[in-house]
Structure formats: structure tokens, C-alpha cells
Amino acid sequence: MTNKNFDQCTSFHIDGGAFLGRFVRLDAALDNILGRHKYPKQVGAVVAECAALAVLLSSSMKYEGLFTLQTQSDGPVSMVVVDVTSDGDVRAYAKFDEERINRAKEIRKTTGEIEAAPHFLGNGHLAFTIDQGKGTDLYQGVVDIQGKTLSEVALRYFAQSEQIETYIKLYLEEPKNNDDAWKAAGLMLQKTPAFGGKTDKNLNLDDAWYEALVFAESLKDKEVFDAGLDSENILNRLYHANKLVISGVKNYKFACRCSRDKLLNTLSSFEKKDIDEMADKGKIAITCNFCSEQYIFNRGELIKH
Numbered sequence: 001m002t003n004k005n006f007d008q009c010t011s012f013h014i015d016g017g018a019f020l021g022r023f024v025r026l027d028a029a030l031d032n033i034l035g036r037h038k039y040p041k042q043v044g045a046v047v048a049e050c051a052a053l054a055v056l057l058s059s060s061m062k063y064e065g066l067f068t069l070q071t072q073s074d075g076p077v078s079m080v081v082v083d084v085t086s087d088g089d090v091r092a093y094a095k096f097d098e099e100r101i102n103r104a105k106e107i108r109k110t111t112g113e114i115e116a117a118p119h120f121l122g123n124g125h126l127a128f129t130i131d132q133g134k135g136t137d138l139y140q141g142v143v144d145i146q147g148k149t150l151s152e153v154a155l156r157y158f159a160q161s162e163q164i165e166t167y168i169k170l171y172l173e174e175p176k177n178n179d180d181a182w183k184a185a186g187l188m189l190q191k192t193p194a195f196g197g198k199t200d201k202n203l204n205l206d207d208a209w210y211e212a213l214v215f216a217e218s219l220k221d222k223e224v225f226d227a228g229l230d231s232e233n234i235l236n237r238l239y240h241a242n243k244l245v246i247s248g249v250k251n252y253k254f255a256c257r258c259s260r261d262k263l264l265n266t267l268s269s270f271e272k273k274d275i276d277e278m279a280d281k282g283k284i285a286i287t288c289n290f291c292s293e294q295y296i297f298n299r300g301e302l303i304k305h
């Protein structure tokens with residue numbers, strides 16, 4: 001079900017601009033992404049959490065083009081890819097081994113609680129890339145998957161590479177009924193780099209940062225996923241005393257960028273013998289990893305004479 005208070009990222013700052021924040025909440029976008037795949041619940045949870053992190057991180061970077069979050073690891077979920085375009089289109093998929101997921105569940109013998117993503121990812125790395133098209137440099141950040149939660153993994157990246165003091169917390173709500181969707185959310189705070197203290201002179205930055213984190217930690221899942229509360233309302237509850245300023249709201253939705261023409265272009269560059277290997281009774285069927293759309297080509301379309 002679509003809710004106007006979700007599938008958005010709200011940007012804000014507090015304490016006269018000393019600290020920047022982002023608050024993301026996703027529901028229908030996730031439902032559309034996961035509805036395209038028949039993933040086991042555990043994989044759905046990992047993808048949902050990665051999607052919230054991808055939207056959070058991409059929203060804090062200036063780019064025109066494509067932001068990609070990708071994990072590569074040796075666990076039961078060996079790969080997750082989430083794409084976020086600068087227009088707010090999100091798509092995602094995962095590679096996983098169902099048998100190993102079931103075994104991992106056995107070992108932990110959990111009582112229905114949602115497992116944090118790193119447990120199913122195993123050892124490996126998480127990478128972010130920004131592709132702004134031809135003639136531009138590819139930006140890439142990489143961090144090892146280490147930590148109990150996906151937020152911890154992301155924070156390691158900021159501590160190691162960006163050296164900007166950062167707070168990230170991700171939230172996940174599993175579907176209660178068959179009709180429900182996964183919900184995921186994230187809150188991010190960062191110290192403004194080289195903040196000159198344009199705010200009132202009495203503000204002690206360390207104390208104010210500590211207070212901002214305490215308030216962030218006070219945010220409960222129940223509020224985050226309350227469909228009746230808009231994001232501004234939630235942020236107001238947290239930071240009304242810290243000179244909260246909402247600086248923007250951006251909408252997100254599921255959309256896949258695959259097309260028959262793009263695939264035709266790629267396949268046309270293949271060698272004849274490779275095409276023949278892929279063909280079954282003269283037809284080549286290709287399924288998009290992201291949206292599960294199937295495209296069928298005739299052998300004759302692909303082989304240049």
C-alpha cells in the first residue's frame with residue numbers, strides 16, 4: 001500500500017548547520033523491488049536493509065547519474081546490488097544459496113527476530129560507486145564487511161576513508177501479514193566538514209554532537225514505521241530544541257533501466273558461437289537480474305551476416 005509518508009528522504013540540519021542529517025523511509029519502493037523476486041525472507045531482509053543504506057548514502061552525495069551499492073562476500077547471500085539514480089529510481093537484486101541460508105538459520109536457532117545483514121553476507125566487502133557517465137571519473141569507496149550490523153560496516157567506511165564523524169542507524173520491519181511489505185529506514189547524522197561556528201558562540205560542538213546522538217538513539221522503531229507520522233514530524237520530535245531546519249525532501253520509487261534495445265545492442269556484439277550456445281530452438285531468452293523481466297530474441301536478430 002502506498003503511503004505518502006514513505007519512499008522519501010528528508011534532508012535537514014541542526015544547531016545552525018553544525019550537523020547535517022538525512023532520514024529515509026521506504027515501503028512501496030521496497031515492495032516493488034522485492035515483489036519482482038521470490039526471495040526467502042532472510043534475503044528480502046538483507047536487500048531491504050541494503051536499499052535503505054544505498055538511498056541514505058546516495059542522498060548525501062552530489063551526483064548526476066548512477067549510485068551503486070554492491071556487496072561481494074562468501075556467506076549465504078554472496079552478492080547484493082542496489083542502484084539509485086539521481087532521479088530517485090531504485091532497483092536491487094541478490095545472489096544467494098538457499099541451502100546455506102537454511103543451515104545458517106539452524107546454527108543460530110533464532111526465535112523469529114530479523115537477522116542483521118552481515119550475518120548472511122559473511123566475509124567480503126561492500127563497495128559504493130558513482131558513475132556520472134562518459135568523460136567523468138568513477139568514484140569508488142570500498143570497506144570490509146565487519147561488524148554486527150550493516151550500519152557498523154558503513155560507519156567503518158566513514159571512519160577510514162572520509163574521516164567525517166558520522167552516525168548511521170538502519171531500521172527494518174518485516175511483513176506481519178502476507179499483504180504487508182518490508183519497511184526499511186535509516187537515520188544519518190554528520191558533522192559538517194570545516195564548520196566555522198557561524199552559530200551562537202556558546203555552542204560547544206562536542207557537547208552538541210553528543211546530545212544529537214542521544215536524541216537519535218531515542219528514536220524507536222514504532223515511530224519510524226508509524227504510517228501516520230510524516231518524517232518532518234518525527235524529526236521535529238527529536239530535534240525541535242536543536243534549531244531543526246528541513247532543507248529538502250526527495251522521492252524514491254522502483255524503476256528498472258533494462259530494455260529490449262539495450263540487450264539487443266549487447267547481444268549483437270557477441271560471437272556467433274556464443275549466441276548459438278545460448279540459443280534454444282533458435283530463441284535466446286534473457287532475464288533481467290533486477291526486475292525479472294524476460295526478453296526473447298530470435299537467433300537471426302543477433303547474428304550479423
Ligand SMILES: [Zn+2]
Pocket residue numbers: 256257258288289290291292293
Ligand atoms: Zn530490468
